[in-house]
Amino acid sequence: MMQFTEAPPQPFHQMTSFSNPTMNKNQIHRTRPWPGFPTSKSLASFGDANCMEQLLVHCADAIESNDATLAQQILWVLNNIAPPDGDSNQRLTCGFLRALIARAANSGSCKMLAAMANAHCNLAMDVYKFSIIELASFVDLTPWHRFGFTAANAAILDAVEGYTAIHIVDLSMTHCMQIPTLVDAIANRHEVPPLLKLTVVTSLEDVPPILDLSYDELGSKLVNFARSKNVMMEFRVIPSSYKDGFANLIEQLRVQNYLYADSNEALVINCHMMLHYIPEETLSAIPTSNSSLYAFDCLPSSSLRTMFLKALRSLDPTIVVVVDEDADFTSNNLVCRLRSAFNYLWIPYDTMDSFLPRGSMQRLWYEADICWKIENVIAHEGFQRVERLEPKSRWVQRMRNANFRGIAFGEDAVTEVKTMLDEHAAGWGLKKEEEDLVLTWKGHNVLFATAWVLA
Numbered sequence: 028m029m030q031f032t033e034a035p036p037q038p039f040h041q042m043t044s045f046s047n048p049t050m051n052k053n054q055i056h057r058t059r060p061w062p063g064f065p066t067s068k069s070l071a072s073f074g075d076a077n078c079m080e081q082l083l084v085h086c087a088d089a090i091e092s093n094d095a096t097l098a099q100q101i102l103w104v105l106n107n108i109a110p111p112d113g114d115s116n117q118r119l120t121c122g123f124l125r126a127l128i129a130r131a132a133n134s135g136s137c138k139m140l141a142a143m144a145n146a147h148c149n150l151a152m153d154v155y156k157f158s159i160i161e162l163a164s165f166v167d168l169t170p171w172h173r174f175g176f177t178a179a180n181a182a183i184l185d186a187v188e189g190y191t192a193i194h195i196v197d198l199s200m201t202h203c204m205q206i207p208t209l210v211d212a213i214a215n216r217h218e219v220p221p222l223l224k225l226t227v228v229t230s231l232e233d234v235p236p237i238l239d240l241s242y243d244e245l246g247s248k249l250v251n252f253a254r255s256k257n258v259m260m261e262f263r264v265i266p267s268s269y270k271d272g273f274a275n276l277i278e279q280l281r282v283q284n285y286l287y288a289d290s291n292e293a294l295v296i297n298c299h300m301m302l303h304y305i306p307e308e309t310l311s312a313i314p315t316s317n318s319s320l321y322a323f324d325c326l327p328s329s330s331l332r333t334m335f336l337k338a339l340r341s342l343d344p345t346i347v348v349v350v351d352e353d354a355d356f357t358s359n360n361l362v363c364r365l366r367s368a369f370n371y372l373w374i375p376y377d378t379m380d381s382f383l384p385r386g387s388m389q390r391l392w393y394e395a396d397i398c399w400k401i402e403n404v405i406a407h408e409g410f411q412r413v414e415r416l417e418p419k420s421r422w423v424q425r426m427r428n429a430n431f432r433g434i435a436f437g438e439d440a441v442t443e444v445k446t447m448l449d450e451h452a453a454g455w456g457l458k459k460e461e462e463d464l465v466l467t468w469k470g471h472n473v474l475f476a477t478a479w480v481l482a
Contacts (some may be wrong), residue, residue, distance in 0.1 A: 079120040080369050087361050090131050115376040122398040126405035155392045156239035166204050170455050174466040175299050175350030176205040177447050178476035181440030183295050186346035192292040194224040199299035202238045214256035223260045228267040228276050235396045269304035272335040293345040300351050303416045305332045336429035347479040353472040356404050356416040368404045374468045381452040419475040431479040435462040
């Protein structure tokens with residue numbers, strides 16, 4: 028188990044030493060076959076996180092250069108030191124092993140290698156379809172989602188005070204799991220609660236967590252729940268995709284603003300871990316059919332993410348909340364992405380060991396979700412690679428460039444987040460960075476929450 032101190036945390040790959048006496052840096056780069064190739068009895072010395080990361084990096088290099096023999100040698104080692112039911116570092120490495128094998132299957136001369144490796148590693152990582160009760164339980168397991176829900180709801184409640192109607196555009200990958208708590212808070216604040224309009228998009232059917240329920244059924248349940256709290260709710264679904272920067276959503280909101288503008292209605296844009304699915308390429312790199320809405324608004328060199336934020340700005344929202352994971356998966360270089368993902372995604376595996384027993388169904392669901400992310404980051408390229416996280420600093424700059432101004436979260440928000448964290452393992456923490464809130468695990472940034480108004 029790795030030791031953490033109060034000092035500023037190092038990158039994950041620097042926390043343990045590459046101390047294996049039988050394998051030095053020169054040996055890793057030596058041409059195949061390796062002299063003194065390890066036997067199964069000597070594999071224990073490869074088991075620290077730093078060594079596993081280095082093996083994954085060299086395996087990725089071998090696959091990219093179509094060196095099937097070297098890749099097979101490294102995969103054999105990885106398959107023997109990273110069982111899917113091992114400790115958190117081993118399970119993390121196993122997820123990357125699966126992803127590299129999936130990439131090898133699509134890389135020409137490595138196809139035979141992938142078939143051979145498949146005999147040693149079960150590639151099937153089915154993503155579970157949740158019932159609404161199971162999904163609610165799933166997102167409550169850790170602060171991974173609850174942090175954003177709690178911080179965003181507190182900021183939204185402050186921003187919409189005094190309005191007779193609240194229109195929430197919920198761009199969330201958790202299928203409105205944030206909304207019941209918000210409805211409850213609205214009901215408790217008002218004798219006569221404001222009208223609540225909820226707009227969602229149907230764009231992430233292929234991205235976990237997947238809900239085994241239609242959005243029409245989900246909307247009906249939410250409307251009934253709101254009614255039980257004496258809150259009138261209107262629910263609307265707009266077919267719109269992250270692939271074109273939610274172009275249809277923007278168009279529909281513009282039409283609504285033009286036809287039904289109401290000074291007593293607050294417009295809330297709630298972005299919960301969904302904006303990073305919007306392609307960050309420039310418009311010139313995106314098929315015309317995917318970017319037609321923005322074609323007249325920008326230069327071909329503009330980023331689709333930037334244009335989406337500028338389109339949001341044109342809607343004059345009352346508040347925009349952006350919550351996302353604080354990592355960078357945007358590099359076009361496979362090794363850079365692998366290192367970044369390895370040094371971030373150890374966190375969910377480490378947190379699981381603190382509260383979920385081995386073999387539990389919830390743990391299997393949770394790890395299948397992470398493995399899907401790893402495979403998307405490592406095995407895919409182009410528009411199939413949708414997991415393109417950007418760090419907080421880059422999103423902050425994007426929002427400022429789109430003419431938004433950051434606002435601080437109130438003391439109530441901070442108190443509520445801290446109270447929520449007290450319900451979970453001791454490793455979770457909260458820190459403030461200027462106006463923003465950052466969730467940490469053992470001192471490492473995990474997620475950020477930011478709130479924005481018009482500049």
